[in-house]
Amino acid sequence: MSGQHLIDRERLFGAQNYAALPVVLAHGRGAHLYDVDGRRYVDMMSAYSAASFGHLHPRLVKAMRDQLERLDIVSRAFHSDNLGAFYEELAGYAGLDACLVMNTGAEAVETAIKAARRYGYDELAIPQDTAEIIVAHGNFHGRTTTIVGFSDDPAARRGFGPFAPGFSHVPFGEAAAVERAITPATAAVLIEPIQGEGGVIVPPAGYLAELRRICDRHGILLILDEVQSGFGRTGRDFAFMHEDVRPDAITVGKALGGGLLPVSAFIATRRLMNVFTPGSHGSTFGGNPIATAVGREAVALMRDEALAERSRRLGEVQLGALRELRSPAVLALRGKGLWAGVELDPGAAKAKDVCLALLRRGVLAKETHESVLRLAPPLVIEEADLLAAVRALGEALDEACLERARAAD
Structure with missing residues (x-):
């Protein structure tokens, strides 16, 4: 069956909520994916960091298979034999005290919102049903109705209101703006250490440390969304570790499931x-034995294979190679670890056109906000593949610029 036939069937029977690139993937290993015709691609997206360990990492597959031989799901109505160890290992890995495991990243963020509000009422004496959480412009924390309600992305919001109150917005990267926004009803600050969907926006050095000082000064919570930035993506186990701060809680997901199944967690202080x-609060599938087995192995892999350090080293290689491109279409380069955003001049080249040109060269990447190309390969990628992908990007930029110039004539 042809790739186009499979795409057409998706469109006929599915919702049109994604604008996928015209490739049908059939299998993968490590940092490579293969389409239905057997063509190989270098994965420079890793499923928004869900495949940070690469595709079908043998240790993760074994952990899942071994668990499938023993026990599937019992729900949290009963105890299971590996959940406590998972809690201990995950909390220790993050430098915090306790975990509440869910499934998707959005569920982890919803859990954080619930925790912050209840803490505000129980510990901060905020009047019931008035708690506020400070968030940043340009944020992306998920797609539930509550979360898109405090997004400022029109595509995520349109037609889904009315939205829940209780959120105030400040510019990302401006700690002083956070302090000005604090009121007697403020329970928490909820921030991405780096805004991924926003375009891999890296805040100024010292931003997280200053937020920690501000939250301490006002007695409120600092909660960091590490769903995309965690598990070595930025060159440390978690992005907050670059500034040696200890948040009150973090949300994690994506890579925690090893690319095999959705696993997320709210990790926090005991208080x-x-x-x-x-x-x-709860979830039928949250903390199920299969998810727990994979999550434990994911934590072990991060340490055993020193993947955060690998991300730091290869991230320097990636940024160095990107700086060598010197394309007139590139307005800015941003990044940390194996995570980069290439901001383009829309008048010179469209980000989607660059992605299509990369696809033709055997490289998979995706744009965000129409003008930024994101590069987030699996942490296991080989340096030769990484450099080949950047060279392909240089060619793709040249092609997209040429097409844009022809269209303007």
């Missing part, structure tokens, strides 16, 4: 986690 009582 904050204690706001949850029996019946207050």
Whole structure:
């Protein structure tokens, strides 16, 4: 069956909520994917960091298979034999005290919102149903109705209101703006250490440390969304570690599931986690034995293969190679670890056209906000593949610029 036939069937029977590139992928290993015709691609996206360990990492596959031989799901109505160890290992890896495991990143963020509000009422004496959480412009924390309600992306919001109150917005990267926004009703600050969907926006040095000082000064919570930035993506185990701060909580997901299944978690101090009582929150599949087995192996892999350090080293190689491109279409380069954003001049080249030109050269990448190309390869990528992908990007930029110039004539 042809790739185009498979694409057409998706369009006929599926919702049109993604604008996927015209390639149908059939299998993958490591940092490579293969389409239905057997053509190989270098994966420079890693499923928005969900495939940070590469595709079908043998240790993760073995952990999942071994668990499938023993036990599938019992729900949290009963205890299972590996959940406690997962909690201990994940909390220790993040430098915090306790975990609440869910499935998707959005669920982890919803958990953080619940925790912050209840903490505000129970510990900060905020009047019931008035708690506020400070968020940043340009944020992306998920797609539930509550979360898109405090997004300022029109495509994510249009037609989905009315939205929940209780959120105030400040410019990303401006700590002083956060302090000005704090009121007696403020319970928490919820921030991405680096805005991924926003275009790989890296805040000024010292931003997170200053947020920690501000939150301490006002007695409110600092919660960091590490769903994309965690698990070595930025060259440290978690992005907050670049500034040696300890948040009150973080949200994680994507890479925690090893690319095999959705696993997410809210990881917090014990004092904050204690706001949850029996019946207050949960998920049928959250913390199921299969997810737990994969999550434990993901944490072990990060340490055993020193993947955060690998991300730091290869990230320097990637940024260095990108700086050598010197394309007139490139307005700015941003990045940390194996995570880069290439901001383009829309008048010179469209980001989607660059992605299509990369696809023709055997490289998979995706744009965000129409003008930024994101590069986030699996942490296991070989340096030769990484450099080949950047060379292909140089060719793709030249092609897209030429097409744009022809269209303007």
